Amino acid sequence: MHPFIIYLIQANIALSLFFILYAVLLKRDTFLHLRRFFFLSVILFSLLYPLITVPLPGGLTDLFSVKTEEAVATVFIGEPSFEIVSVEETAPSRDINWTGICMIIYISITLLFVVRFLIQLISIIRIRVKSEPAEISGIPVYRLRDDITPFSFFNLIFIHTDKHSDAELAQILLHEQTHVRQGHSVDIMLIESLCLLFWWNPFVWLLKREMAMNLEYLADNGVLTRGVNSREYQYHLLRLTYHETAVPIVNNFNVSQ
Numbered sequence: 273m274h275p276f277i278i279y280l281i282q283a284n285i286a287l288s289l290f291f292i293l294y295a296v297l298l299k300r301d302t303f304l305h306l307r308r309f310f311f312l313s314v315i316l317f318s319l320l321y322p323l324i325t326v327p328l329p330g331g332l333t334d335l336f337s338v339k340t341e342e343a344v345a346t347v348f349i350g351e352p353s354f355e356i357v358s359v360e361e362t363a364p365s366r367d368i369n370w371t372g373i374c375m376i377i378y379i380s381i382t383l384l385f386v387v388r389f390l391i392q393l394i395s396i397i398r399i400r401v402k403s404e405p406a407e408i409s410g411i412p413v414y415r416l417r418d419d420i421t422p423f424s425f426f427n428l429i430f431i432h433t434d435k436h437s438d439a440e441l442a443q444i445l446l447h448e449q450t451h452v453r454q455g456h457s458v459d460i461m462l463i464e465s466l467c468l469l470f471w472w473n474p475f476v477w478l479l480k481r482e483m484a485m486n487l488e489y490l491a492d493n494g495v496l497t498r499g500v501n502s503r504e505y506q507y508h509l510l511r512l513t514y515h516e517t518a519v520p521i522v523n524n525f526n527v528s529q
Contacts, residue, residue: 282322288475290314385468392519423522424448426457450494451523456487
């Protein structure tokens with residue numbers, strides 16, 4: 273079997289087992305930062321552990337070497353014998369290279385997901401070019417021209433200032449600043465990259481959903497710990513539920529639960 277296929281199988285088995293462990297033991301806990309650390313550890317471990325090779329101790333290596341040499345050195349010599357065997361002409365077999373076919377299918381679908389991902393990145397760049405740089409309470413933001421939900425991407429915050437009251441703007445900024453300060457876009461890029469490679473594993477998409485929800489819980493917590501009224505904040509989230517979102521690879525404000 274092709275080494276890359278073996279790598280994919282091993283990595284996905286590890287990821288699937290860890291997600292099942294999370295669903296059974298950790299899904300209901302409220303330790304959001306610990307949960308985030310667990311998710312990131314699962315991703316990195318699943319990607320790296322199949323690449324690790326554990327060498328045998330020196331004694332075992334020598335033992336296997338000696339046994340092999342002894343087996344090769346054992347020769348049985350006897351009277352030569354000859355046997356006439358009739359050979360029948362057979363048509364050459366046409367074995368189907370299933371490994372090659374699977375690799376072609378995998379690479380083709382992966383390329384489609386890569387193209388989709390690049391289109392989303394280009395969409396963010398286009399939004400950035402169309403937006404107007406501004407400041408709100410000393411915080412640099414980009415004013416959206418299109419009627420889409422506020423979002424952040426790495427250290428960039430995008431918001432449609434004309435669509436929100438001053439109180440709503442303050443809540444949005446607290447929410448998106450939490451995403452920026454805690455580096456949530458790194459998590460999103462990691463899980464998106466994993467989805468590009470392991471698109472055929474349903475546990476990857478479940479992990480992506482759980483990670484996105486956890487990041488929004490962290491951002492919500494960053495707002496509520498600053499004294500914002502929880503009921504008012506929930507109403508604000510509900511009001512933005514019907515707005516168009518930018519692209520899936522950003523931290524959208526109305527994804528919060």
